[in-house]
Amino acid sequence: MEKKLALQMRGITKRFGTVLANDHLDLDVYQGEILAILGENGCGKTTLMNMIAGIYFPDEGEILIDGKEVVIRSPKDAFDHRIGMVHQHFKLVDLFTAAENVVLGTQSDEKYNLKAVNAEVNQIADRYGFHLDPAKKIYDMSVSEKQTVEIIKVLYRGADILILDEPTAVLTPQEITRLFAVLRRMRTDGKSIIIITHKLNEVMEVSDRVAILRRGQHVATVRTAETNEADLTTMMVGRRIDLNIHRSQPVNALPRLIVEGLNLYNAEGIHVLKDISFTSNGGEILGIAGIAGSGQRELLESISGLQPVASGKITFFNPKKDRPVSFFHKSMKQVRALADKGAFHDRNMNSVNFRGMRSKAVRKMVKDGDVLFREDEVMNLRDKDPLEIRRLGIHLSFVPEDRLGMGLVGSMNITDNMMLRSYRKGPAGFLNRKKPKAQAETIIRDLEIVTPGVGTPVRRLSGGNVQKVLVGREIAYTPKVLMAAYPVRGLDIGSSYTIYNLLNRQKESGVAVIYVGEDLDVLLELCDRIMVMNGGAVTGIVDARTTTKEEIGLLMVKTDERKEAEDA
Amino acid sequence: MSKANKNGVREPLIHLSKRDSIHPGKALVIRLIAVVLGLVVCGLVAFLLIERLQQKPERIGDFYYSFIKGAFGTSRKFWKFLKNVSILLCISLALTPAFRMRFWNIGGEGQTLIGVLACIGVDFYWGGKLPEPLLLVLMLLAALAAGALWGTIPALFKAKWGTNETLFTLMMNYVATFLVSFFLMIWVTSGSGVLPQMKTGKLPTLGDNSYLLIILIVLALTIAMYVYLRYSKHGYEISVVGESVRTAQYVGINEKKVIIRTMILSGALCGLAGYLIGAGLDLSVSADSVGGQGFTAIMVSWLGKFNPLAMILTSGLIQVLNQGAAQISQDFDVPGALPNVIVGIILFFIIGSEFFLNYRVHFRKGKETVK
Structure with missing residues (x-):
């Protein structure tokens, strides 16, 4: 059956300064199809969609809807042409209910009738199989519910072309399955759905066709049924990439970091870490899974001495060894x-x-x-700030999720960033940049960092290279414990695998690695054990070799029974 | 051009995009163009205004001649120029470490004034009773301590309770001004409110030039500050804290300690500027001893991008403007407000040029221009 074209883009070009974000792109979207747009970060996916949604105006090119040329200068224009976009970062008013958010900004002369809106929201929800209470306030909602509101908002305004920007990034596997079922129903209903993603398995699962972008150019559009993940990657990256993580069996895995009954309250007095206990072994990668904001950041920050904990123990353990007094x-x-x-x-x-x-x-x-003595090194890390931990000689490395806001100093060059951990060494008073400079040159060479030189401010580097500088520095410090929070967030595939390999090498040399990640497939392939967190509590620790994505998904939303009991 | 234009859709006439980086030579050219444009506009404005006021034609060249004469006309004027630059630069250098730490110390005026007050106070009570060298050392210590105190109080409050340092340092300026008035009431028995010049506690002169010592001290300070900020561990910590407090905590830098330490230094150096004014030039104190240079110094430091060596140029530039404008007002017998207008116009162009350093301007039809 020949389908009707819903949207055509011809020769779309957009520049930001000297950067060519979209380079004469052509793209067709048919009615009643799910088109996935695949590409690495910075390939121009979001820019292209923003031009359809009226947020940017193209420098060149034309957009046709139902065969007629249109001009989209504002999000309102986009709505008039029945185009709706669900952004990666939700744009909802927290204090309003779902229905109030849905009608917000619609311009009609009719009287504001919340009852009618509620009814219509319910109707849309029923039609596509959403579950949503129109009277629920946004601040009471989970991320997935908020996303539902965003989608309904777009449908309520009568959109026939829906754009979803990385809709699955924040969802659990079960929620993703549900979202995809909804999308399929919309397709049957004749809507055109454009979904931006960089997860290959989702592309294969839900889309009819895939358009691949690379460096602002349209590489190809292929039928999903006629392709496979390896081919898609090759088109996306431009070269073949080994998508296997070579996980070795842990050798001699002995406890290195022991956390017991950790509780933490944040500045607002909210209980953000609840009775956390786990052990991280040397020579093993412990993964931490969970919906973003489940306490992962706070956990790593309290271990590294950045947040004073309320109760519990953090013990660093190093088995019997000769060490200087x-x-x-x-x-x-x-x-x-x-x-x-x-x-x-x-x-x-x-x-x-x-x-x-x-x-x-x-x-x-x-x-x-x-003078030497022989003993187990057992050290209490609790209530010690990062400097005290360092002075104890414990090599605890931490790759924080906020790279330029915490791990590195954006305006400083690579050499000066290498010094951050070690600048205190050497004679008092003045800095010695010789060693850090050599170190910087080493990591640039070893990690293939693309930079004009050691003197370039790290802010100028691309996301992947910034991350390599940070991880490189933390590894150069020969850690005993290496904690990494979302180390591959925003990185292209090639850089991501570089980081996985680095973590694996650290594990093989006996380091206790703690890896906080969001991609469950990667967690399953990379880690030895996975600890799942929800709402600041540990909901389970599972063997990564035997568990499934579904089991982790369930743990990610499992509520703590004790908390339920408290609330009741 | 795209077809969209046929439908009456137009690309905006001008649009801006942020530059990632700019070639230093290009940046210099943009700045020079700004200064030249500023001078041209100033010339025209002054020319028209003066013609209006005087009801007689002047040649526009005379205006520029007079302007240059202000700073470079005679050897005496030139030395005065160097002296003024030195004092201004000294205060700017004092503020710079705080600024690099993103601690907006706008209390340079008060910190300097309290330094003048402290050193003149020591001179007032012990002048003649102590040997001159000892007196001078005591005056120096008093000025440093007073300036440091004035700088440290806001820093302590910021570190302990997170108070806003901009308001706090600003308010401290007024406290300093009124303290000066208070002490003048006690010290000046004649009721004139003007403290006569001290006979003691004067900085020695090098050769027969009374300004040379001050100039050399500030020159040495400039180099020392450059080295301190760039090559010392303290300077490194200041940069880290300024960029991100969270990064500082992450690597175990105690940011509160750094803030307080840096403000002690910043305040003490303002105190030093106060000492140079008190013991080196005025030998007296009044509420107007610093004369707003504490505020001008903020601009010097910013225009110099917090680089002590660049600040030699920016303080020089500001001083050329000030003296040139004053000369015009004298030569053409115009109201005192005109020099301020002239300085304002030129600064407007210089600060405005920053925009073109950060952004590239595109005109429609794909033509790109630098400015």
Whole structure:
């Protein structure tokens, strides 16, 4: 059956400064189809959609709807042409109900009749299989419900062409399945749906055709039934990429970081971490899954000493080893007493005692690292700030999710960013940029960072390269524990796999890796164990090799029974 | 052109896009064009206004001649120019570390004034009773301490309670002004309210030039500040805190300590400027001792992009404008407001040029121009 064209774009071009975001793009959308737009970050997907939705105006080119040329200068124009867009970041009024948000901004001379709106919202919901209470306030809603409101808002205004910008990024697997069922029903109803995504499995599952963009250009449009994930990737990236993560069996996985009964209240007094307990082993990747904002960030920040916790224990554990005595955690008196007990030895394993030695001489021996002892390193990290943790000699690396706001200084160059952790070293007063510069050159070479040079401010680099600088610095610090929050967010496929490989290499060298991720497929392939969080509590810790996406999905929305009991 | 134009749809006549970066040479050209345009407009405005006021024709060239004469006319004027630049630069240097930390210290006026007051106070009570070198050292210490105190109070409040430093430092200016009035009431028994010049506590002169020492001190300070900000660990911490407090916390920098430490330095250097004014030039104090230079210094520091070496140029530029404008008002016998108009116009062009450094302007039909 030959379908009717709903929307055509001809030679669409958009520039931002010197950047060519869309380069003479042609795109057709038929009635009653789901078209997926696939491409890496920065390939111009969102820019293109924003031009259909009236947010940007194209520099060149034309847009045709039902075969007629139209001009879309504002979102209102777009609505007049029955085009509606659901943005990645919802645009809803929190204090209003679903129905109030739906009618907001519609211009009609009719009297504002909430009852009629409620009825109509219910009707739309029934028709496409949504579940929504029109009288519910937005602030009471889950992310998925908010998305439903956005979609209904667009349908209420009579849109026949719907654009969804990365709709699945914030949903659990079950919610995604439900969303796709709704989309299929809309397709049957004759609507045209454009879905922007970079998840290949979703493209394969829901779309009829796929348009692939690369660097602002339209590479190809193919029928989903006639392609596969590997071909799509090749078209998207422009070269073949190995999409396998080589996960090794953990060797000698011993506890490295033990968290017990951790509770944290944020600045507003909200209980954001509830009784969290887990163990992270050396030589293992522990994944943390959960809907964004379930307490992942707070957990990592409290472990790294950025947030003072209310109760619980955070213990760093390092098994028996020779280590130098230091005055940082023992006084001269304690050191002498321990030496009398025969606890210390020198480099040749001869027993050391300080009887008859002057304190000055003892201090020199200790400072020079000539006095060793053998013990398990068990250190309490709670209530210690990042500097104290560092001074204890615990190599705890943290790749925060906010790269330029927390992990790096955007206006500084790569060398100065490499120094962030180590600038205190060396003689007092002045900086020594020699070593950081060498380090910067090393990571630029090893991680294939694309930059004009070590002197370029990191803000100028692309997202993937910024992340490589950050991860590179944290790894250069030879961590014992490496925590990474959403390290591949916003990265292209090639860079993402570089990061996965880096994490794997750290694991193989015995580091305890904690990986907070959002893509469940990756979590399942990369991690050894996965801890799932919801609402600040741990809802389960599962073996990544045997669990399924569905099981994790259920854990992601499982509520804590104790909390239910409290609320009741 | 796209077909859309046939339907009456037009691309906007002008649209702007942000530049990622700009070639330094190009930036310099844009700035020079701004200065030249500013001078041309000033010339025209002054020419027309003066003609109006005087009811007699003047040649526009005379106006520029007079303008240049202000700063460079005679050797005495030139030395005065250098002295004024030095004091202004000194206060600007003092403010710069705070600005780099995004601590908007607009209390340079008060911090400097309190420095003048402290050093003249020491001179007033101990002048003649102590040997001159000891007196001078005491005056210096008093000025540094007073300036540091004036800078530290807002920093403490900011670090402890998160108060707004802009308002706080601004208010401290008024406290300083009224403290000066208060002490003048006590010190000046004649009732004139003007403190006669001290006989003691004067900075020595190098050779026969009374300004040379001040100029050399500030020059040394400029280089020291450049090195401090760029190569010291403190300077590095200041930059990190200024860019992102969260990053500072993440790497274990105690941002409160850095804020307080930097404001002690900033205030103390303002105090030093106060000492140079008090012991080096005025040998007296009045509510007008600093004469608004504490505020002008903010502009010097910003225009110099917080780079001490660039600030030599920006403070020089501002001083050329001030003295040139004053000369015009004297030569053409026009009201005192005219110089302010002239300075305003030129600054408008210079600050306006920043826009063209950050944005590229496109005109329709795909033609691109730099300005």
